[in-house]
Amino acid sequence: MTSDLTRRTNVVIVMVIILILFYVGTLLVNNYNSRIQLIDASRKRFVTVFEKQAMAMGYFFSEREQDLVALSGSREISTYFENKALGMSMQYGLGTSLLDMQHSFTTLADSKKIGEVKIYNWIAFVQSDGTPVTTVSPQVKKNIQRRFQQNLSLADNCMGTILEKRNNTTHAVITVPYFFKYRFMGYIVADVTLETAFHHLLDTWDVGDSSRIYLFCPKSKALFMAEDPVFGKWVSEHLAHEKKRSGFIQLKGLELGREKQVLVFSRVVHTPFFLIHIFPDDKFSSGINPRDALLIMVLLFLLVFGSVGFLIHSNTQKQLLAGQVEASRRNAREFQQQNDILFMEIAERKKMEKALEKANRELSQTSLTLNCILKSATEFAIAAIDSKSCIIHFNPAAERLFQVKREEIMGQHFSTLDFFSRVGNEQFYQILDIAQKQGKFEYDLIWKNSVDGGQLFRLVVMPMHNDDGINVGFILFVVDNTTRYRSEEKLRLSEERYRTLVENMPDIVFSIDENFLITTVNIPNSPSYSLEAGDIVGRSFEQFIHEQDRKQLQKLTRSDFREKKKYRRGVRFRFLSGAGKSSWVDLNLHYQYNNDGSFSGANGVLTNIAERKLLEAQLVRTERLAAAGQLAASIAHEINSPLAGISALLALVRKKNLNDKKAIEEIDLIRSAFESIGSTVKKLLNLNRPGLDYMQRANINAIVHDTVKLSEAYLKKKGIIARLELSECVPDFDCHPQDLGQVFLNFINNTIEAVESARGAGGDKFEILSCQNEILITTRVSADKIFVDYVDTGPGIAPEDLDKIFDPFFTTKKQLGMGFGLSICHEIILRHNGTLRALPRENGAWFAMEFSPVREV
Numbered sequence: 001m002t003s004d005l006t007r008r009t010n011v012v013i014v015m016v017i018i019l020i021l022f023y024v025g026t027l028l029v030n031n032y033n034s035r036i037q038l039i040d041a042s043r044k045r046f047v048t049v050f051e052k053q054a055m056a057m058g059y060f061f062s063e064r065e066q067d068l069v070a071l072s073g074s075r076e077i078s079t080y081f082e083n084k085a086l087g088m089s090m091q092y093g094l095g096t097s098l099l100d101m102q103h104s105f106t107t108l109a110d111s112k113k114i115g116e117v118k119i120y121n122w123i124a125f126v127q128s129d130g131t132p133v134t135t136v137s138p139q140v141k142k143n144i145q146r147r148f149q150q151n152l153s154l155a156d157n158c159m160g161t162i163l164e165k166r167n168n169t170t171h172a173v174i175t176v177p178y179f180f181k182y183r184f185m186g187y188i189v190a191d192v193t194l195e196t197a198f199h200h201l202l203d204t205w206d207v208g209d210s211s212r213i214y215l216f217c218p219k220s221k222a223l224f225m226a227e228d229p230v231f232g233k234w235v236s237e238h239l240a241h242e243k244k245r246s247g248f249i250q251l252k253g254l255e256l257g258r259e260k261q262v263l264v265f266s267r268v269v270h271t272p273f274f275l276i277h278i279f280p281d282d283k284f285s286s287g288i289n290p291r292d293a294l295l296i297m298v299l300l301f302l303l304v305f306g307s308v309g310f311l312i313h314s315n316t317q318k319q320l321l322a323g324q325v326e327a328s329r330r331n332a333r334e335f336q337q338q339n340d341i342l343f344m345e346i347a348e349r350k351k352m353e354k355a356l357e358k359a360n361r362e363l364s365q366t367s368l369t370l371n372c373i374l375k376s377a378t379e380f381a382i383a384a385i386d387s388k389s390c391i392i393h394f395n396p397a398a399e400r401l402f403q404v405k406r407e408e409i410m411g412q413h414f415s416t417l418d419f420f421s422r423v424g425n426e427q428f429y430q431i432l433d434i435a436q437k438q439g440k441f442e443y444d445l446i447w448k449n450s451v452d453g454g455q456l457f458r459l460v461v462m463p464m465h466n467d468d469g470i471n472v473g474f475i476l477f478v479v480d481n482t483t484r485y486r487s488e489e490k491l492r493l494s495e496e497r498y499r500t501l502v503e504n505m506p507d508i509v510f511s512i513d514e515n516f517l518i519t520t521v522n523i524p525n526s527p528s529y530s531l532e533a534g535d536i537v538g539r540s541f542e543q544f545i546h547e548q549d550r551k552q553l554q555k556l557t558r559s560d561f562r563e564k565k566k567y568r569r570g571v572r573f574r575f576l577s578g579a580g581k582s583s584w585v586d587l588n589l590h591y592q593y594n595n596d597g598s599f600s601g602a603n604g605v606l607t608n609i610a611e612r613k614l615l616e617a618q619l620v621r622t623e624r625l626a627a628a629g630q631l632a633a634s635i636a637h638e639i640n641s642p643l644a645g646i647s648a649l650l651a652l653v654r655k656k657n658l659n660d661k662k663a664i665e666e667i668d669l670i671r672s673a674f675e676s677i678g679s680t681v682k683k684l685l686n687l688n689r690p691g692l693d694y695m696q697r698a699n700i701n702a703i704v705h706d707t708v709k710l711s712e713a714y715l716k717k718k719g720i721i722a723r724l725e726l727s728e729c730v731p732d733f734d735c736h737p738q739d740l741g742q743v744f745l746n747f748i749n750n751t752i753e754a755v756e757s758a759r760g761a762g763g764d765k766f767e768i769l770s771c772q773n774e775i776l777i778t779t780r781v782s783a784d785k786i787f788v789d790y791v792d793t794g795p796g797i798a799p800e801d802l803d804k805i806f807d808p809f810f811t812t813k814k815q816l817g818m819g820f821g822l823s824i825c826h827e828i829i830l831r832h833n834g835t836l837r838a839l840p841r842e843n844g845a846w847f848a849m850e851f852s853p854v855r856e857v
Contacts, residue, residue: 058269068176381478435461508606546574733853754794788849
């Protein structure tokens, strides 16, 4: 009985224990599931928070791109490309606009900060080939070019963000394309040190020390802000092809510490990057794994069987509490979602109402402005036609031009107007078709008549489109350009006559500004000037004034400015006409002044007076020769009279002493001396005789011989020997013997003066033809031409002066030279149908003359 009772009691106890164990096991399983659900809910909540953190990071990148987009719309950048399109140089406009663009970049970079730390390291404008336009450091320029070659496709022309590691720091390179007039010009590039913004966000999120957050780029398979390459490789293998927006990954096969780690990832909005968070696995399970907790509970149940009831009660309370918490959270989420939706709807509605109100105001203002423009357009006849070519608008100016009332023409076909009927329907439809294709068409219409030549109208046709881009009609602008056309034609003819007059003037007409810079100039087609207008414009007028005349002209102009004179006439100076040459000119100036009396510029005319100066010099020389001739005639008279008496007495004495041979020889010697004196006087008279201007037959050998004979005594005194090698075959020809004698006499005098000058400077004798200073004159005949060479052994002519010695006013004589001697010689040879050249020679001068005498028949 007792055993049965015991057995029954044991059975009951066993059954009770089994029931209790079953009940406790059920509670443990439920508790396990509840903890799993709590962990899942906590993970989901953490993922939601982490997604918001990734969204914040995305907004950070988006804000940087928006900064650059706003910068691309700045006026400074568009001004730079406008100046560049206009062809401005760095000195005139383009450099200033580049500095303005650089300043706007610097201002943005300095204004954006996180706390006291700037967000942007630098902002630059980079061309499509990777060349920076704005100023950056050489290292930054090198990094930009390398980055553009590796990561940017110039065909994409899109904005984006690139992460790169540089000097143990992570940088975000943000690029935004820039278009000028729908043409891609380059990128606006900004560099951001990501650690600064990243640590600021971590501090804001209050991430624990045991957690780590990184950025991962699937495209480059690079992990940023991580120093462990093994971990970076593991992340690249698991996330490179991840399609989900966010999630968890258990870190298996990777040792990152003693504790088990969990990786949570979320895509950063508006970027291709993942935000990665590494934290211990016990973050959600309060340090205990659910399976470990189940084992502990079983052990505790076996050890403390008496606490089963308490545990059951505790688990029940926890289950109820978990359900209530879950329901409360679910209700809170639903309420938050409804609140967010309602807030978005209210904000969207307010935004639409404001946009509608703004559009209505703009439409009203545009309508008022358009009506005002159409009614106030007195010079433009404006009409509009619909798609059926019927008139739907007609402004007052159109009523006056077409002489028809608006009420009469509205709704009528355009062909009812006499103006368009003259154009013709077919031609007018062609005009409309061209305007539809090109967006605008301009056409000149001429009505000719025999009274005033006709009328000229300007017709402009532009299509009208609705919001869908469908053509709904055309706007016609008609302007009566008859008066302006006739005025422009008269002005054009007047300008053409004036231009022709100026261009055919033999004088230089020019204008200068307040700085004496030549602004306009007209160079006549004359051998006196070897300059072009392009060589003069933009240069100072003083650069073309001979240095010896520059101070005098400056003194005159300063005096005119003080006295506020309007004109300055008849100023003579030497004008540098190019190629090292100068010409005497007369200057006439008309000054111009501003309202405050300051000098603003002048117009002037330069008249070449070189020929006039040459004629004046020849006149002076002729007068001198005439005076010398008169003096020579007086001297000859005074000498010839005693010589005639002496010759008669000598003849009488000789006749009385015919038998005395010695006396006869002495008398003949004396008579020869007197004859030499008479011959010298005769040659002097012939050289300066003004009555021998006519052409006569003469031999060049005789002219050379007489001229040398006349200067023989003076040459001997100066220690110069004159040698003549004259060809006997030289024929006579028509010439002016006195003029040719003057040429050779000028050569001889120049030789004497040059030798004297060289001796005075300490020079030695020049030994070329012989051991002494010599003059050699040779004549020869070849091919019906006479050649005369004059060679001396003086100091010679500098090679750079060979082309200028025949120019008027050119001289190498410091004090007494006027610069006309060789110029007159050159003119004399030219009048004799000959040429005169100065040939180069190492020591001495060499003048070569060539004559082409007319042979007698």
